[in-house]
Amino acid sequence: MDNVELSDAVADFAGLVGRVEETGERVCVVDGGEPTSVLLPAAELAELEHFAQRAHGGARHRPRPTSIREHPFGPDPQGPYIRYVHADGGRMTFVCDRVVVAELRSVAELDWLEDRARTARQGYMPPKQAAAFEEFLARQGPVGDGVAWIADSWRCQQPFTEIVFIKGPTAEDAALAYGADAQDIADGLLLHQVEEHDAREGTDDLTRVLAFGEKNGWTWLGYHDFDHAFSRSLDPPPEQQITLGATMAKAIYTFSYCEDGVYQNPFPIEGGAEDQRDMYELIWYTPGEVPFVPEAPLSFLNPHLRIAEKAGNWTDNIALFFEGLERAFGLALPRDAITSGHVRCARPARR
Numbered sequence: 001m002d003n004v005e006l007s008d009a010v011a012d013f014a015g016l017v018g019r020v021e022e023t024g025e026r027v028c029v030v031d032g033g034e035p036t037s038v039l040l041p042a043a044e045l046a047e048l049e050h051f052a053q054r055a056h057g058g059a060r061h062r063p064r065p066t067s068i069r070e071h072p073f074g075p076d077p078q079g080p081y082i083r084y085v086h087a088d089g090g091r092m093t094f095v096c097d098r099v100v101v102a103e104l105r106s107v108a109e110l111d112w113l114e115d116r117a118r119t120a121r122q123g124y125m126p127p128k129q130a131a132a133f134e135e136f137l138a139r140q141g142p143v144g145d146g147v148a149w150i151a152d153s154w155r156c157q158q159p160f161t162e163i164v165f166i167k168g169p170t171a172e173d174a175a176l177a178y179g180a181d182a183q184d185i186a187d188g189l190l191l192h193q194v195e196e197h198d199a200r201e202g203t204d205d206l207t208r209v210l211a212f213g214e215k216n217g218w219t220w221l222g223y224h225d226f227d228h229a230f231s232r233s234l235d236p237p238p239e240q241q242i243t244l245g246a247t248m249a250k251a252i253y254t255f256s257y258c259e260d261g262v263y264q265n266p267f268p269i270e271g272g273a274e275d276q277r278d279m280y281e282l283i284w285y286t287p288g289e290v291p292f293v294p295e296a297p298l299s300f301l302n303p304h305l306r307i308a309e310k311a312g313n314w315t316d317n318i319a320l321f322f323e324g325l326e327r328a329f330g331l332a333l334p335r336d337a338i339t340s341g342h343v344r345c346a347r348p349a350r351r
Contacts, residue, residue, distance in 0.1 A: 006031040014079025042100040051117035063108040145335040146326040151319035160222035167240035175212045184346035192341025211345040215332045229348040237261025254279040268295035304328040
Protein backbone atom coordinates (compact mmCIF):
# COMPACT_ATOMS: atom_id res chain seq x y z
CA MET A 1 0.00 0.00 0.00
CA ASP A 2 1.45 3.34 -1.09
CA ASN A 3 1.67 6.35 1.23
CA VAL A 4 0.71 9.84 0.07
CA GLU A 5 1.09 13.04 2.06
CA LEU A 6 -2.17 14.76 2.95
CA SER A 7 -1.25 17.94 1.04
CA ASP A 8 -0.58 15.92 -2.13
CA ALA A 9 -3.83 13.97 -1.69
CA VAL A 10 -5.89 17.15 -1.36
CA ALA A 11 -4.23 18.58 -4.47
CA ASP A 12 -4.99 15.49 -6.61
CA PHE A 13 -7.79 13.34 -5.21
CA ALA A 14 -8.82 12.46 -8.77
CA GLY A 15 -5.41 10.93 -9.47
CA LEU A 16 -5.50 8.87 -6.28
CA VAL A 17 -9.03 7.63 -6.90
CA GLY A 18 -8.06 6.71 -10.46
CA ARG A 19 -5.12 4.69 -9.15
CA VAL A 20 -7.35 2.86 -6.65
CA GLU A 21 -9.95 2.16 -9.35
CA GLU A 22 -7.37 0.85 -11.81
CA THR A 23 -5.23 -1.26 -9.47
CA GLY A 24 -7.70 -2.21 -6.74
CA GLU A 25 -5.00 -1.28 -4.21
CA ARG A 26 -5.39 0.96 -1.20
CA VAL A 27 -3.62 4.29 -0.74
CA CYS A 28 -2.70 5.47 2.77
CA VAL A 29 -2.92 9.22 3.43
CA VAL A 30 -0.30 10.43 5.91
CA ASP A 31 0.12 13.77 7.66
CA GLY A 32 3.73 14.49 8.52
CA GLY A 33 4.50 10.82 8.06
CA GLU A 34 1.69 9.70 10.44
CA PRO A 35 -1.08 7.56 8.81
CA THR A 36 -4.43 9.28 9.17
CA SER A 37 -6.79 7.75 6.60
CA VAL A 38 -7.01 5.18 3.83
CA LEU A 39 -8.53 5.42 0.35
CA LEU A 40 -9.82 2.00 -0.68
CA PRO A 41 -12.06 0.44 -3.34
CA ALA A 42 -15.77 0.76 -2.54
CA ALA A 43 -16.32 -2.97 -3.14
CA GLU A 44 -13.68 -3.84 -0.54
CA LEU A 45 -15.27 -1.54 2.02
CA ALA A 46 -18.71 -3.04 1.28
CA GLU A 47 -17.36 -6.52 2.06
CA LEU A 48 -15.77 -5.33 5.31
CA GLU A 49 -19.00 -3.61 6.37
CA HIS A 50 -21.02 -6.71 5.54
CA PHE A 51 -19.02 -8.97 7.85
CA ALA A 52 -18.24 -6.37 10.53
CA GLN A 53 -21.93 -5.62 11.10
CA ARG A 54 -22.59 -9.31 11.64
CA ALA A 55 -19.90 -9.65 14.26
CA HIS A 56 -21.24 -10.12 17.76
CA GLY A 57 -21.85 -6.76 19.37
CA GLY A 58 -23.13 -4.74 16.40
CA ALA A 59 -21.75 -1.30 15.64
CA ARG A 60 -20.94 -0.26 19.21
CA HIS A 61 -17.58 1.34 19.94
CA ARG A 62 -17.02 2.16 16.27
CA PRO A 63 -14.37 4.90 16.04
CA ARG A 64 -15.70 8.22 14.77
CA PRO A 65 -13.89 11.51 14.15
CA THR A 66 -13.75 13.58 17.34
CA SER A 67 -13.42 16.90 15.51
CA ILE A 68 -15.58 18.04 12.61
CA ARG A 69 -13.79 19.47 9.59
CA GLU A 70 -15.56 22.07 7.49
CA HIS A 71 -16.14 21.20 3.83
CA PRO A 72 -18.24 22.88 1.15
CA PHE A 73 -21.80 21.57 1.08
CA GLY A 74 -22.91 19.56 -1.96
CA PRO A 75 -21.24 17.38 -4.62
CA ASP A 76 -17.62 18.33 -5.27
CA PRO A 77 -16.23 17.53 -8.76
CA GLN A 78 -12.77 15.91 -8.66
CA GLY A 79 -11.78 15.33 -12.31
CA PRO A 80 -14.02 12.54 -13.65
CA TYR A 81 -15.26 11.80 -10.12
CA ILE A 82 -17.74 13.39 -7.76
CA ARG A 83 -16.72 13.61 -4.13
CA TYR A 84 -19.31 13.46 -1.37
CA VAL A 85 -18.00 14.46 2.05
CA HIS A 86 -19.84 12.88 4.99
CA ALA A 87 -21.24 14.97 7.81
CA ASP A 88 -18.22 14.33 10.05
CA GLY A 89 -15.94 15.92 7.45
CA GLY A 90 -13.48 13.00 7.57
CA ARG A 91 -15.13 10.23 5.57
CA MET A 92 -15.53 10.66 1.83
CA THR A 93 -17.25 8.79 -1.01
CA PHE A 94 -16.12 9.06 -4.64
CA VAL A 95 -18.57 8.40 -7.48
CA CYS A 96 -18.14 8.09 -11.27
CA ASP A 97 -21.13 7.85 -13.60
CA ARG A 98 -23.41 7.26 -10.59
CA VAL A 99 -21.29 4.30 -9.44
CA VAL A 100 -19.43 4.39 -6.12
CA VAL A 101 -15.74 3.83 -6.88
CA ALA A 102 -13.74 4.51 -3.71
CA GLU A 103 -14.13 5.47 -0.07
CA LEU A 104 -11.91 7.38 2.36
CA ARG A 105 -11.95 6.15 5.96
CA SER A 106 -9.83 6.94 8.99
CA VAL A 107 -7.11 4.46 9.93
CA ALA A 108 -8.82 3.84 13.29
CA GLU A 109 -12.20 3.08 11.72
CA LEU A 110 -10.69 0.82 9.08
CA ASP A 111 -8.71 -1.10 11.73
CA TRP A 112 -11.94 -1.55 13.70
CA LEU A 113 -13.79 -2.79 10.61
CA GLU A 114 -11.07 -5.25 9.68
CA ASP A 115 -10.87 -6.65 13.20
CA ARG A 116 -14.63 -7.21 13.43
CA ALA A 117 -14.86 -8.54 9.88
CA ARG A 118 -12.08 -11.02 10.65
CA THR A 119 -14.04 -12.23 13.69
CA ALA A 120 -17.27 -12.65 11.71
CA ARG A 121 -15.54 -14.39 8.79
CA GLN A 122 -14.16 -17.02 11.16
CA GLY A 123 -17.72 -18.13 11.85
CA TYR A 124 -18.90 -17.86 8.24
CA MET A 125 -19.51 -20.95 6.13
CA PRO A 126 -21.18 -21.39 2.74
CA PRO A 127 -24.73 -22.77 3.15
CA LYS A 128 -23.87 -26.40 2.25
CA GLN A 129 -20.85 -26.45 4.54
CA ALA A 130 -22.83 -24.82 7.36
CA ALA A 131 -25.62 -27.41 7.03
CA ALA A 132 -23.13 -30.28 7.19
CA PHE A 133 -21.40 -28.73 10.20
CA GLU A 134 -24.73 -28.26 11.99
CA GLU A 135 -25.53 -31.92 11.45
CA PHE A 136 -22.15 -32.84 12.93
CA LEU A 137 -22.69 -30.60 15.96
CA ALA A 138 -26.19 -31.95 16.50
CA ARG A 139 -24.73 -35.42 16.98
CA GLN A 140 -22.36 -34.17 19.69
CA GLY A 141 -23.62 -34.10 23.26
CA PRO A 142 -22.92 -31.14 25.54
CA VAL A 143 -19.57 -31.24 27.33
CA GLY A 144 -19.75 -32.03 31.03
CA ASP A 145 -22.86 -31.35 33.10
CA GLY A 146 -24.01 -28.36 31.08
CA VAL A 147 -26.81 -26.21 32.51
CA ALA A 148 -29.98 -27.69 31.00
CA TRP A 149 -30.23 -30.17 33.89
CA ILE A 150 -31.08 -27.35 36.33
CA ALA A 151 -33.92 -25.87 34.26
CA ASP A 152 -36.75 -27.82 35.89
CA SER A 153 -35.87 -27.04 39.53
CA TRP A 154 -34.81 -23.47 38.64
CA ARG A 155 -38.27 -22.97 37.20
CA CYS A 156 -39.53 -23.69 40.75
CA GLN A 157 -36.93 -21.28 42.17
CA GLN A 158 -34.66 -24.08 43.39
CA PRO A 159 -31.84 -24.06 44.27
CA PHE A 160 -31.54 -20.39 43.19
CA THR A 161 -33.75 -17.71 41.65
CA GLU A 162 -30.75 -15.96 40.08
CA ILE A 163 -27.95 -17.72 38.20
CA VAL A 164 -25.14 -15.55 36.86
CA PHE A 165 -22.21 -16.54 34.65
CA ILE A 166 -19.25 -14.16 34.49
CA LYS A 167 -16.17 -14.18 32.30
CA GLY A 168 -13.09 -12.57 33.83
CA PRO A 169 -13.16 -12.29 37.64
CA THR A 170 -12.39 -15.29 39.84
CA ALA A 171 -15.25 -16.81 41.81
CA GLU A 172 -13.95 -15.31 45.08
CA ASP A 173 -13.54 -11.82 43.59
CA ALA A 174 -17.00 -11.95 42.02
CA ALA A 175 -18.58 -13.09 45.29
CA LEU A 176 -16.89 -10.26 47.20
CA ALA A 177 -18.00 -7.73 44.58
CA TYR A 178 -21.57 -8.99 44.95
CA GLY A 179 -21.42 -8.27 48.68
CA ALA A 180 -20.68 -11.71 50.10
CA ASP A 181 -19.10 -11.98 53.55
CA ALA A 182 -15.30 -12.13 53.30
CA GLN A 183 -14.97 -14.34 56.39
CA ASP A 184 -17.39 -16.95 55.02
CA ILE A 185 -15.34 -17.02 51.82
CA ALA A 186 -12.08 -17.39 53.73
CA ASP A 187 -13.59 -20.14 55.93
CA GLY A 188 -14.73 -22.13 52.91
CA LEU A 189 -18.39 -22.28 54.03
CA LEU A 190 -20.36 -24.93 52.12
CA LEU A 191 -24.02 -24.89 51.11
CA HIS A 192 -24.88 -28.11 52.98
CA GLN A 193 -23.48 -26.63 56.20
CA VAL A 194 -25.94 -23.75 55.99
CA GLU A 195 -28.77 -26.18 55.24
CA GLU A 196 -27.85 -28.35 58.24
CA HIS A 197 -27.66 -25.27 60.50
CA ASP A 198 -31.13 -24.22 59.33
CA ALA A 199 -32.47 -27.69 60.20
CA ARG A 200 -30.94 -27.57 63.69
CA GLU A 201 -31.74 -23.98 64.58
CA GLY A 202 -34.97 -23.40 62.67
CA THR A 203 -33.38 -20.55 60.71
CA ASP A 204 -33.79 -19.72 57.02
CA ASP A 205 -30.26 -18.72 56.07
CA LEU A 206 -30.25 -20.93 52.97
CA THR A 207 -32.37 -18.35 51.14
CA ARG A 208 -29.84 -15.64 52.00
CA VAL A 209 -26.54 -17.08 50.80
CA LEU A 210 -24.57 -16.69 47.59
CA ALA A 211 -23.20 -19.94 46.15
CA PHE A 212 -20.25 -19.63 43.78
CA GLY A 213 -17.68 -21.57 41.81
CA GLU A 214 -15.87 -21.91 38.49
CA LYS A 215 -16.59 -24.25 35.60
CA ASN A 216 -15.40 -24.34 31.98
CA GLY A 217 -13.63 -20.99 32.27
CA TRP A 218 -16.69 -19.21 33.69
CA THR A 219 -17.38 -17.99 37.21
CA TRP A 220 -20.92 -18.85 38.29
CA LEU A 221 -23.01 -17.37 41.08
CA GLY A 222 -26.32 -18.66 42.42
CA TYR A 223 -28.55 -16.92 44.96
CA HIS A 224 -32.10 -15.92 45.85
CA ASP A 225 -33.04 -12.34 45.17
CA PHE A 226 -35.87 -12.11 47.68
CA ASP A 227 -34.56 -9.15 49.69
CA HIS A 228 -31.84 -7.71 47.39
CA ALA A 229 -29.13 -8.76 49.84
CA PHE A 230 -26.58 -9.03 47.05
CA SER A 231 -25.43 -6.62 44.36
CA ARG A 232 -26.45 -7.19 40.75
CA SER A 233 -23.43 -5.59 39.06
CA LEU A 234 -19.64 -5.55 38.92
CA ASP A 235 -17.34 -2.55 38.56
CA PRO A 236 -15.66 -2.57 36.11
CA PRO A 237 -18.05 -4.67 34.01
CA PRO A 238 -16.78 -8.17 33.18
CA GLU A 239 -15.90 -9.31 29.66
CA GLN A 240 -19.16 -11.25 29.46
CA GLN A 241 -22.09 -11.68 31.83
CA ILE A 242 -25.14 -13.92 31.46
CA THR A 243 -27.99 -13.59 33.96
CA LEU A 244 -30.93 -15.98 34.37
CA GLY A 245 -33.77 -14.95 36.67
CA ALA A 246 -36.81 -16.93 37.84
CA THR A 247 -39.95 -15.43 39.42
CA MET A 248 -42.29 -18.39 39.79
CA ALA A 249 -45.24 -16.42 41.25
CA LYS A 250 -45.44 -14.30 38.11
CA ALA A 251 -44.23 -17.03 35.71
CA ILE A 252 -41.45 -14.70 34.56
CA TYR A 253 -38.20 -16.38 33.51
CA THR A 254 -35.60 -14.07 32.03
CA PHE A 255 -32.28 -14.13 30.19
CA SER A 256 -29.88 -11.25 29.60
CA TYR A 257 -26.38 -11.05 28.14
CA CYS A 258 -23.83 -8.23 28.43
CA GLU A 259 -20.50 -7.92 26.67
CA ASP A 260 -17.96 -5.49 28.18
CA GLY A 261 -20.82 -3.89 30.08
CA VAL A 262 -22.90 -3.37 26.92
CA TYR A 263 -26.33 -4.98 27.04
CA GLN A 264 -26.99 -7.18 24.02
CA ASN A 265 -30.55 -6.38 23.05
CA PRO A 266 -32.89 -9.22 22.03
CA PHE A 267 -34.53 -6.90 19.49
CA PRO A 268 -33.12 -4.64 16.75
CA ILE A 269 -32.14 -1.20 18.05
CA GLU A 270 -33.42 1.60 15.86
CA GLY A 271 -33.41 4.82 17.81
CA GLY A 272 -30.79 4.39 20.51
CA ALA A 273 -30.54 3.21 24.09
CA GLU A 274 -34.11 4.20 24.92
CA ASP A 275 -35.34 1.39 22.64
CA GLN A 276 -33.53 -1.31 24.56
CA ARG A 277 -35.52 -3.93 26.41
CA ASP A 278 -34.09 -4.93 29.77
CA MET A 279 -34.62 -8.67 29.36
CA TYR A 280 -35.69 -11.56 27.19
CA GLU A 281 -38.47 -13.71 28.64
CA LEU A 282 -37.89 -17.40 28.05
CA ILE A 283 -41.61 -18.04 27.54
CA TRP A 284 -41.21 -16.13 24.26
CA TYR A 285 -38.96 -18.87 22.93
CA THR A 286 -40.89 -21.43 20.87
CA PRO A 287 -38.88 -24.40 19.61
CA GLY A 288 -38.90 -24.55 15.83
CA GLU A 289 -39.21 -20.78 15.49
CA VAL A 290 -36.31 -18.33 15.15
CA PRO A 291 -36.20 -16.41 18.45
CA PHE A 292 -34.01 -13.48 17.32
CA VAL A 293 -34.27 -11.66 14.00
CA PRO A 294 -30.97 -11.25 12.07
CA GLU A 295 -30.70 -7.56 12.98
CA ALA A 296 -30.86 -8.25 16.73
CA PRO A 297 -27.58 -8.36 18.69
CA LEU A 298 -28.58 -11.77 20.08
CA SER A 299 -29.15 -13.34 16.65
CA PHE A 300 -25.85 -15.22 16.96
CA LEU A 301 -27.68 -17.58 19.35
CA ASN A 302 -30.13 -18.80 16.69
CA PRO A 303 -27.99 -21.60 15.18
CA HIS A 304 -27.02 -22.89 18.64
CA LEU A 305 -30.68 -23.14 19.63
CA ARG A 306 -31.52 -24.88 16.35
CA ILE A 307 -28.77 -27.42 16.99
CA ALA A 308 -30.09 -28.03 20.53
CA GLU A 309 -33.55 -28.66 19.08
CA LYS A 310 -32.18 -31.12 16.53
CA ALA A 311 -30.20 -32.99 19.20
CA GLY A 312 -33.47 -33.96 20.90
CA ASN A 313 -32.02 -34.09 24.41
CA TRP A 314 -34.86 -32.04 25.92
CA THR A 315 -38.47 -31.22 25.12
CA ASP A 316 -39.07 -28.46 27.69
CA ASN A 317 -38.52 -25.05 26.09
CA ILE A 318 -36.45 -23.65 28.98
CA ALA A 319 -34.20 -26.71 29.09
CA LEU A 320 -33.78 -26.41 25.31
CA PHE A 321 -32.86 -22.74 25.64
CA PHE A 322 -30.34 -23.62 28.34
CA GLU A 323 -28.80 -26.26 26.08
CA GLY A 324 -28.49 -23.61 23.38
CA LEU A 325 -26.54 -21.49 25.89
CA GLU A 326 -24.35 -24.51 26.69
CA ARG A 327 -23.47 -24.83 23.03
CA ALA A 328 -23.00 -21.10 22.42
CA PHE A 329 -20.90 -20.30 25.49
CA GLY A 330 -19.71 -23.60 26.97
CA LEU A 331 -21.69 -23.01 30.18
CA ALA A 332 -21.82 -25.69 32.86
CA LEU A 333 -22.85 -26.09 36.49
CA PRO A 334 -21.49 -28.85 38.79
CA ARG A 335 -24.58 -31.02 39.15
CA ASP A 336 -23.48 -33.41 41.90
CA ALA A 337 -21.84 -30.66 43.97
CA ILE A 338 -24.89 -28.38 43.81
CA THR A 339 -27.46 -31.09 44.52
CA SER A 340 -25.43 -32.41 47.47
CA GLY A 341 -24.62 -28.93 48.79
CA HIS A 342 -20.87 -29.36 48.40
CA VAL A 343 -20.33 -25.96 46.78
CA ARG A 344 -18.87 -22.88 48.42
CA CYS A 345 -21.17 -20.15 49.60
CA ALA A 346 -21.26 -17.02 51.74
CA ARG A 347 -23.85 -14.96 53.57
CA PRO A 348 -24.28 -11.22 52.90
CA ALA A 349 -21.45 -9.10 54.32
CA ARG A 350 -22.06 -8.19 57.92
CA ARG A 351 -22.71 -4.50 58.47
